[in-house]
Amino acid sequence: MAQIELVHLSKVYGNDVAAVRDLNLDVAEGEFMVLVGPSGCGKTTALRMVAGLEEISSGEIRIGGKVVNELAPRDRDIAMVFQNYALYPHKSVYENLAFGLRMRKVPKAEQKERVEEIARILGLGEMLHRRPAQLSGGQRQRVAMGRAIVREPKAFLMDEPLSNLDAKLRVQMRAEIARIQQALKVTTVYVTHDQVEAMTMGHRVAVMRDGELQQVDTPQRLYDAPANLFVASFVGSPPMNLFEAVVERDDSRLVCRIGETELELPADVAAERPALANYSGRPVAVGIRPEDVREAAGWDGARLRGRILLVESLGSEQLVHIEIAATPLERSDLIDAAAQPPGPPLGVDDLERAVTLLGRFDRHLLLAPGEAVEVAIDPRLLRFFDLETGVAIPAVDVPVAAEVVS
Numbered sequence: 001m002a003q004i005e006l007v008h009l010s011k012v013y014g015n016d017v018a019a020v021r022d023l024n025l026d027v028a029e030g031e032f033m034v035l036v037g038p039s040g041c042g043k044t045t046a047l048r049m050v051a052g053l054e055e056i057s058s059g060e061i062r063i064g065g066k067v068v069n070e071l072a073p074r075d076r077d078i079a080m081v082f083q084n085y086a087l088y089p090h091k092s093v094y095e096n097l098a099f100g101l102r103m104r105k106v107p108k109a110e111q112k113e114r115v116e117e118i119a120r121i122l123g124l125g126e127m128l129h130r131r132p133a134q135l136s137g138g139q140r141q142r143v144a145m146g147r148a149i150v151r152e153p154k155a156f157l158m159d160e161p162l163s164n165l166d167a168k169l170r171v172q173m174r175a176e177i178a179r180i181q182q183a184l185k186v187t188t189v190y191v192t193h194d195q196v197e198a199m200t201m202g203h204r205v206a207v208m209r210d211g212e213l214q215q216v217d218t219p220q221r222l223y224d225a226p227a228n229l230f231v232a233s234f235v236g237s238p239p240m241n242l243f244e245a246v247v248e249r250d251d252s253r254l255v256c257r258i259g260e261t262e263l264e265l266p267a268d269v270a271a272e273r274p275a276l277a278n279y280s281g282r283p284v285a286v287g288i289r290p291e292d293v294r295e296a297a298g299w300d301g302a303r304l305r306g307r308i309l310l311v312e313s314l315g316s317e318q319l320v321h322i323e324i325a326a327t328p329l330e331r332s333d334l335i336d337a338a339a340q341p342p343g344p345p346l347g348v349d350d351l352e353r354a355v356t357l358l359g360r361f362d363r364h365l366l367l368a369p370g371e372a373v374e375v376a377i378d379p380r381l382l383r384f385f386d387l388e389t390g391v392a393i394p395a396v397d398v399p400v401a402a403e404v405v406s
Contacts, residue, residue: 002064009059034202042211079148243329259325293359299376334390
């Protein structure tokens with residue numbers, strides 16, 4: 001296994017279209033790093049440059065401390081798994097697994113030993129005699145992974161390997177891949193557009209947009225402390241609720257005004273976010289996760305009043321869509337538009353402007369569309385962002401290196 005370093009890496013095509021802009025990323029030895037972002041964000045281009053399948057425009061790629069910019073793909077000692085299985089249909093599972101070893105003239109006894117060991121790890125021991133057409137999609141993907149693993153490369157590169165599988169099999173296979181990577185401790189860079197895959201599999205996750213790195217951190221840190229509005233809206237399912245509010249200083253108090261409702265920010269929150277005082281009297285973007293929107297019974301603090309638009313029962317919980325009086329976030333260019341629900345029609349005469357607030361509620365609560373409801377918002381759980389830049393207040397660092405989470 002080896003460290004992978006991307007240093008000021010860029011890819012610009014002939015018409016001055018930048019697919020990747022000044023990407024800096026360190027992947028530690030044995031780390032499972034996930035590149036995630038919407039289609040066209042540059043994640044696959046970055047992976048292909050690491051593999052040597054795409055020529056770089058500027059910057060350096062180092063594998064194991066060695067600059068590999070000029071090395072051919074076969075000389076980089078990496079293995080790549082694609083969304084297409086790329087198996088030889090006329091060869092058995094054993095022959096597919098052994099093919100790369102045979103091309104490298106590995107002794108037959110060692111070939112047999114390594115293939116059988118990988119087959120055991122991947123649960124393919126009973127299928128070595130079968131052809132790919134006799135396997136399920138998940139089994140074929142395991143064979144494709146086995147072809148990469150059996151070579152014992154310095155690193156694995158995986159480009160959306162689960163995208164051809166159905167939803168149930170994707171869940172099963174993402175756990176399998178994470179388990180195998182943990183057992184082998186091989187440096188892995190994994191590309192996906194699915195943020196659930198990214199959050200459940202990666203030691204760290206690098207979020208990309210329009211060719212630029214937005215934030216790289218552990219899944220929990222990305223969720224709890226997004227660096228900007230895009231990360232806040234992209235990471236999480238359902239996504240973070242986002243709307244505009246005004247921060248105001250009232251004597252020694254700092255309050256957040258959402259519509260006509262005032263939420264006083266506790267002293268410890270104001271102390272942790274001293275930069276908020278600089279926004280006094282100015283609109284900011286405010287975010288809160290759906291699980292932090294709670295039914296207000298027994299809550300002594302400020303409440304938001306609204307009307308239930310829709311109740312989605314998921315068995316273990318209810319997702320409740322609530323129309324509240326607040327200012328919608330106008331800067332759609334700063335967020336992941338696909339993650340944001342459309343603004344609701346105004347159904348209450350005294351609401352001049354409204355947004356839909358999504359909350360995760362207990363499954364036992366009796367709720368119905370059209371009902372008035374009060375929700376509790378703990379000011380400590382609010383996240384604040386600059387409306388002009390989209391950057392978190394206070395700013396969250398975007399580290400390029402961190403300890404690997406095992």
